[in-house]
Amino acid sequence: MPKVNYQYEKRKKELDKKRKKEQKEKLKQIRKNSQTKAEETPTTPEPKETSADQSPEKPAA
Secondary structure, three states: OOOOOHHHHHHHHHHHHHHHHHHHHHHHHHHHHHHHHHHHOOOOOOOOOOOOOOOOOOOOO
16 A cells, blocks of 8 residues: 655645635735725816916907
């Protein structure tokens, strides 16, 4: 009967844990980035100010 390779199983578990942890970190970064973008962009557009200097003038005839 062949001997069980426990080191292989242990290494596989470690790699799975590492992969899962990396996925969680990526999700955290994505959530963090989406929250910062949401805070940077205003929900309502700011009205543009118009002044008399910016209005088009009628040509003198």
